[in-house]
Amino acid sequence: PLRHAWPDTIIYHYMDDILFAQPEPFTGQRIQAIYDALKLYGLTVASEKIQLSAPWKYLGWTLTDQIVTPQKLQLHIKLHTLHDVQKLLGDLQWLRPIVGIPNELLDELRPLLKGTDPAQPPVRITPEQVKTLQQILDCVTQGSVRRRDLDLPIQLTVWCGTKFLLGALTQHNRKTGEIWALEWISPPLQQHKTLLQKIEILADLLKKGRERTVQIMGKEPDQIQIPMKKDTLTWYLANSMEFQEALLGAGSVTATDDIPNVPLNWVGQWGWIQCPKRSLKPLSDAITVYTDAGRKSKTAAVTWREKGQWHHHILRATELDTLQTMELLAVVWAM
Numbered sequence: 001p002l003r004h005a006w007p008d009t010i011i012y013h014y015m016d017d018i019l020f021a022q023p024e025p026f027t028g029q030r031i032q033a034i035y036d037a038l039k040l041y042g043l044t045v046a047s048e049k050i051q052l053s054a055p056w057k058y059l060g061w062t063l064t065d066q067i068v069t070p071q072k073l074q075l076h077i078k079l080h081t082l083h084d085v086q087k088l089l090g091d092l093q094w095l096r097p098i099v100g101i102p103n104e105l106l107d108e109l110r111p112l113l114k115g116t117d118p119a120q121p122p123v124r125i126t127p128e129q130v131k132t133l134q135q136i137l138d139c140v141t142q143g144s145v146r147r148r149d150l151d152l153p154i155q156l157t158v159w160c161g162t163k164f165l166l167g168a169l170t171q172h173n174r175k176t177g178e179i180w181a182l183e184w185i186s187p188p189l190q191q192h193k194t195l196l197q198k199i200e201i202l203a204d205l206l207k208k209g210r211e212r213t214v215q216i217m218g219k220e221p222d223q224i225q226i227p228m229k230k231d232t233l234t235w236y237l238a239n240s241m242e243f244q245e246a247l248l249g250a251g252s253v254t255a256t257d258d259i260p261n262v263p264l265n266w267v268g269q270w271g272w273i274q275c276p277k278r279s280l281k282p283l284s285d286a287i288t289v290y291t292d293a294g295r296k297s298k299t300a301a302v303t304w305r306e307k308g309q310w311h312h313h314i315l316r317a318t319e320l321d322t323l324q325t326m327e328l329l330a331v332v333w334a335m
Contacts, residue, residue, distance in 0.1 A: 007182050009022040017058060020188075067146055068147065070095055070143075073136065075136075077133045079104060080121050080122060081118060081123060082117065083118035085109065085113055085123060086118065089106070096186050097154055097184050097185075098145055099140050100139065101140075102141075103187065105132050105136050105160075107137070108128060118162055128161075145183055146181065147182075154182070154213060155172060155221055155223040155224070156209040156221040156223070156224045157169075157225040158202065158225065159227060161270060164201075167209050169181065169185065169213060183212070183216075185209045188204075202226070202243070202246070203245065204246075205245065206224065206226075207245075220252050221250075221252050223252055223253045224250065224253070224255065226255070226274065227256075228273040230256050233254070239280075288304065293323055293330060299317065300315040300317070300330035301315075302333055
């Protein structure tokens with residue numbers, strides 16, 4: 001009944017926590033109406049449980065007038081068993097929309113998930129993973145998002161990292177040049193295919209970001225900022241069905257080139273999505289190359305004929321290589 005009576009008030013209900021938000025302060029009359037509405041269903045709220053001023057605490061978050069941060073929490077980074085690793089990664093997944101932990105960091109911890117017995121020690125952590133854990137802690141302690149400015153439009157912005165993509169619902173104050181994130185949107189760390197092109201990941205990220213914007217705003221983002229040049233955008237719109245579907249029906253302005261700096265301390269370099277180095281049609285002036293890999297021999301071979309002579313190249317596997325990675329390595333070397 002309160003939602004019908006107060007259409008301009010946002011009401012979030014999760015378990016035994018209810019968040020009421022509206023532009024103007026709540027009057028005593030409205031607070032009493034909340035008491036009465038809950039009482040009809042046998043629910044009693046203690047007066048000390050009501051938060052009327054900032055900072056508000058809700059579902060593990062601390063909300064001030066401008067920013068949202070995680071409440072003080074302790075991440076257990078002393079990893080001894082598989083269960084410790086699983087618990088840590090579960091906690092980090094919950095934090096990602098607010099603190100913006102990139103897949104580059106989480107990917108470094110994925111090898112620790114190997115095994116079947118959650119209690120079986122020990123988990124061996126490399127020096128690189130120790131460094132990664134510290135970077136993740138920095139993200140958690142320094143990360144935050146801003147609350148929405150009702151006078152500014154909402155953008156869906158995507159950045160292209162060295163290996164992964166990261167998106168966010170953002171706002172941009174063009175008078176001051178300031179940009180801030182309202183919520184971080186990350187592609188899944190575990191993809192549904194062994195080998196994915198960045199354009200496929202971008203398409204999934206755009207769909208996820210658009211869906212999330214509609215969920216919380218009731219409409220599509222005003223602008224979608226994509227990390228590619230205009231000619232690359234034109235190429236993908238003509239050649240990638242996944243990319244076409246990701247933008248279909250959005251009605252948003254699609255912007256390229258002028259990607260704003262990402263508002264995160266961990267980002268050092270970001271780049272552009274390029275056109276792929278492949279063609280769906282055979283190239284008339286190209287060399288035909290044959291590749292293969294052997295599981296037992298732990299090698300991959302590349303052979304080709306050029307100027308009437310056969311040539312070959314042998315690649316040796318590392319301890320971390322699988323048959324699939326060796327086959328891929330041979331193709332990459334040939335290109």
